Amino acid sequence: MSDLSEFGPLVRHNGAGCSLSEGVVVWVRFEEKPGIFGSAVVLVCAENAPAWDWTRWQEPVAGHSGFRYVRILSYRVKRTRGMISLCEIAADPGHLIDDENAPSGRDLVSA
Numbered sequence: 001m002s003d004l005s006e007f008g009p010l011v012r013h014n015g016a017g018c019s020l021s022e023g024v025v026v027w028v029r030f031e032e033k034p035g036i037f038g039s040a041v042v043l044v045c046a047e048n049a050p051a052w053d054w055t056r057w058q059e060p061v062a063g064h065s066g067f068r069y070v071r072i073l074s075y076r077v078k079r080t081r082g083m084i085s086l087c088e089i090a091a092d093p094g095h096l097i098d099d100e101n102a103p104s105g106r107d108l109v110s111a
Helices: 046-052 081-091
Strands: 023-031 036-043 071-077
Touching: 046 071
Parallel strands: none
Antiparallel strands: 023 036, 023 071
């Protein structure tokens, strides 16, 4: 498996369509054929919508000879840089000030 440190937790997909916004980057685990699985990093878009809706699984893809729709079984959403930073802060809260020992406004020095 590739490095998934930039991605959030694994979400099990129910096959009822995609609830994510277009343009979101996700790591997906999919079933290509019965018992044949794969994974990929993809951009959520209208073109891959049938993979999120299992009713079209294994149907031929129009205009792409030999290709059939896969079905997405689970996914991880790529975290933004800001979210990664917040997760790092949460993992190492030692630099945070607790409310009890927080300086009052008069103790702060402006730069």
